[in-house]
Amino acid sequence: MSLPDFKLLRPRSLAEAVELLGKHVDVQIVAGGTDLIPSLKQRLFIPAYVIDIRRIAELRGIRVIPGQGTEIGALTTLTEIEHSDLIRRDYPVLQEAAKTVASPILRNMGTLGGNICLDTRCLWYNQSLTWRTSCGFCIKKDGDLCHVAPGGTKCWAVFSGDTPPALLCLDAELEIAGPAGTRRLALRDFYTNLGDARMKLARNEMVSRVFLPERTAGYRGVYRKLRLRGSIDYPLAGVAVALKRSNGHVEDARVAITAVNPAPLVVRGVEKEMVGKSVTEEIAAAVGELAARTAKPLTTSALTPEYRREMIRVFAKRAVLEAGTK
Ligand SMILES: Cc1cc2nc3c(=O)[nH]c(=O)nc-3n(C[C@H](O)[C@H](O)[C@H](O)COP(=O)(O)OP(=O)(O)OC[C@H]3O[C@@H](n4cnc5c(N)ncnc54)[C@H](O)[C@@H]3O)c2cc1C
Structure with missing residues (x-):
């Protein structure tokens, strides 16, 4: 083509x-x-x-800002993040997520900014013009119907980036550059959860940097994803977990999911379930249930929504057990 x-x-x-x-x-x-x-x-x-x-x-590289945290330029490649000793030591959940994106060659080219601003995906959208012309257009491009949820008016194309759930768990902030200078926005306020208007970025703005706060440095982290081909594919369900422990108890914890909604989402209620406790099978299962309830997968990919939701539950439970007990 x-x-x-x-x-x-x-x-x-x-x-x-x-x-x-x-x-x-x-x-x-x-x-x-x-x-x-x-x-x-x-x-x-x-x-x-x-x-x-x-x-x-000026938009490349990873640098520590003493007393504040770590700044990553939007053009830093996923390979650079994967191989950064600093990220591996201080923000392991981000390193785990980055190294699962696509394949090594794509990670050499793919940037963190591009991963955050990735377009949403759908079986009915990511097709050639010939295919879309013969099957009918959709809300996201040239049409007025969602083939996935034909009764509604919302676009359900799915956000399928791997690093944003990890960044959400770390309370990352974005620097956004525009005509009036730069502004800071928490990543959790950046996405709209609408498949056709995915992020809060004005037409004349771009993402310039990502900030990871010092507060979440050292959090244990695990990222798990479901994909068709283990060596290359986009996630069809993904779970990131980051938590801080002291004396065997959880001091702070965050879980975020991807590839099952039009935006990556923080799972609500996790802190209440985990903080002040030691991680057990029961607690991990309860977090898995919260994550599964947050997921709203529809038929946007080759795997069924039921299977993808179930894998969110399984991955969340396993990731919480791994981060919370090892
Ligand atoms: C075969 C294949 C497999 C893939 N598998 C995965 C996967 O497993 N996981 C995954 O997360 N991704 C996957 N991808 C998608 C892609 O490789 C990655 O998401 C990559 O990080 C995108 O970064 P990029 O720099 O190449 O983005 P680009 O392609 O350059 O841009 C992506 C989008 O972001 C916008 N954009 C880029 N940078 C900025 C910025 N600084 N400010 C504002 N907007 C910006 C662009 O306009 C565009 O809309 C896959 C792609 C292919 C082809």
């Missing part, structure tokens, strides 16, 4: 990129391109301009 025609713009600084975003309306950002380029080929987007942000050196 060929790419549509567009004009490629290649800024060298964040300020230049933001200026270009303000100047052009019909525009797409490309970072590693591992998600956007296939989508362009499928004619899911036919932009007049593509802004390639890869030359912006």
Whole structure:
């Protein structure tokens, strides 16, 4: 499949990129391109301009800010995160999630910013133009019907990034750059849970950095995902767990899920279930139940919604036991 025609713009600084975003309306950002380029080929987007942000050196790398935490540039690759000693030591759940994304070659190109801003996915959307023309368009692109939930008006395409649930467990914040400068937003307030308008980012804004607070450094972390081919595929269900223990008791705990809703979500009620207690089979099972109830998978992928919800329950239980007892 060929790419549509567009004009490629290649800024060298964040300020230049933001200026270009303000100047052009019909525009797409490309970072590693591992998600956007296939989508362009499928004619899911036919932009007049593509802004390639890869030359912006200031958006690369991982750095400690003493007394505050760790800052990761949006263009830092998933391979860099996977192999960072600092991330492995201080934020292991992020390292675990990053190393499960796609395959090594895609992780060499794929960036953290691109993983956070990943488009939502669906059996009816991620198809060629020929396929979509013959089967009928949908709310997310060119139509007014959701094939997955035909009675409703909501798009149920699924958020299928692996690192955002880990980042949610770590209370990550985003730096968002726009014409008025930069602003900070908690990642948990970034997603809309709507498949067709997935994130709270204005047309002329972009994600520039990710902040991990010092407070969650050292939390034990586990990430588990279900996928069709273990060596490459997107998650069809994913669970991240991060917790802090002292004297055998849980001091703080967070669980987040991905690939079963239009957004990655923090599972509510986990702290109440776990804090102040030692992790047992019963507690882990109760957290698994909370996670399964948070998941709302529909028929957006090759596996059934029932199986994906059940795997959320199983993974959450196992991940809590692993993080809480080892
Ligand atoms: C075969 C295959 C398997 C895959 N498996 C997985 C998987 O298992 N798990 C997973 O999470 N992903 C998977 N992916 C998707 C993709 O490789 C990763 O999500 C990757 O991290 C995307 O990063 P990127 O830099 O390549 O994003 P791009 O493709 O460049 O961009 C992705 C989206 O984010 C937007 N964007 C990028 N950077 C910014 C920014 N700084 N600010 C605002 N918007 C931005 C782009 O406009 C685009 O909409 C897979 C892809 C393929 C082709």
